[in-house]
Amino acid sequence: MHEYADVIVIGAGTTGTSAAWHLARAGASVRLLDKGAIACGSSGASPGIVRAYYADLALSHLAAQGVRAYRDWQQHYPGACGYQRTGFLTGIPEHAQAATQANVAHLQAVGAALEWLCTEQMRERVPDLSTDGLAGAVYEPDAGYCDPRLTARSFAAGASAMGAVIEEGRAARRIVRQAGRVIGVQTDSGFIASGRVINAAGPWAAALAAECSAPLPIHATRHCVGIVEVCGTDQPMPGYCDRDAGFYLRPDSPGIYFIGSLSGAEGVPIDPDAFDRTFSDTQVLAYRDRAAQRLTRLLGAQPIGRRVSFFDDTPDGNPLLGPDPRAPGLMVAAGLSGHGFKFAPLFGQAIAQWVLTGEMPAAMAPFAPQRFID
Known part of the structure; x- marks a missing residue:
């Protein structure tokens, strides 16, 4: 006899575990599968930054809701997410000032907690910040960071407490279709029948989708x-990002900083099952030196660690979230392009709404898979 669930979620990162919790809370029987452990992929290595401002207003609208979700976590969600409020500055070059100020005004009008700072106001907040070439910054007082591993484990534990079956170490091999519709998932230890499958497998989502003729x-x-x-x-100091300077930064415990790259040239395509996970002190120092051109406090800072992981990217840099029209019963929640953690609570809500009603929230329309389907 085959196993059965109302919904199968593939991938136990923050998006998959959020989906499992929201679905279980709504009364669905859920199976959450991961070939490894909870948050063992990109979620577990994420710096966990939560912030709202992007040049893309669709991302900003959603990210502002994400910040509120993490800030008010204990009012809505199980366990803990480790939210730390630091504030965040996004440095804006002179050529982007007008468009950015228009975006800020639009977002303020719909309730987003952010403001425009001129360069003098930036230096008041961060005295050692060089503002050469900048017109100002967008400041977000409620931005900060969380612990993605803790977040995913909290969602998973909450889902399990409501009856979801969490299966770490059970790999999804194939999403099975019959007469066009999804009918379940073939795993490395048998078939699970279900008319609803959530493909939240990060970069492995592409192979699963291709196998069921929905690339x-x-x-x-x-x-x-x-x-x-x-x-x-x-x-x-608050977190900081500067696309023209090619880096982002978030503070951790006193005196410790996480520094990442915003240089597209450094996003080298990889096989997520076999890639170079080394990152030497010399490479960490190169990241430090790049950031030190803006923040003099980093001059002489010493390497104490690194995180090496991957993004699951799409051509336009935005997530894929929505039902796949080529395979009734299949929901895509992948291609998150580094944004997944910020949106995990909202994506889980949207997935549960689709399962229960057949409809997606209007705010998710810009991320629908149809934009890449001929």
Whole structure:
């Protein structure tokens, strides 16, 4: 006799575990599968930044809701997410000032907690920040960071407490269709029948989709974060990103900073099952030196760690979230392009709504798979 579930979720990162929790809370029988462990992929290596401002307003609208979800976590979700409020600055070059200020005004009008700062106001908040070439910054007081592993485990434990079956170490081999419709998942230890399958398998989502004749334009790219410690006294500062300077940064415990790259040239395509996971102190120092051109406190900071993982990217850099019209019963929640953690609570809500009603929230329309389907 085959196993059965109302819904099968493939992938136990923050998106998959969020989906499992929201579905179980709604009363569905859920099987959550992962070939490894909870948050063993890109979720577990994420720096966990939660912030709202993007040049793409669709992302900003959704990310603002994500910030509120993590800030108010204990009012809505199980366990803990490790939210730490630091604030966040997004440096804006002079050529983008007008468009950015228009976006800020639009987002403020719909309730987003952010403001425009001129360069003098930026230096008041961060005295050692060089503002050469910048017109100002977008400041978000409620932004910060969380612990993605803790978040995923909290969702998974909450889902399990409501009856979901969490199967770590059970790999999904194939999404099975019959007469066009999804009928379940073949795993490495048998078949599970279900009329609803959520493909939240990160970069592995593409292979599963291709196997059931619904290919997706998802590819994996290597992503590294260097961790450094500042010597001597250090003044608190918000997180910071600067696309033209090619880096982002978030503070951790006093004197410790996570630094990542925003250079597209460093996002090298990889096989997520076999790629170089080394990141030397010399490479960490190169990230530090790039960021130190903006923040003099980082001069002389020493490497103390690194995280090497991957993004599951799409051609336009936006997530894929929505039912796949080529395979009734199949929901795609992958190709998150580095944004997945910020949106995990909202994606879980949207997936549960689709399973229960057959409809997606209107806010998710920009991320529908149809945009890549001929």
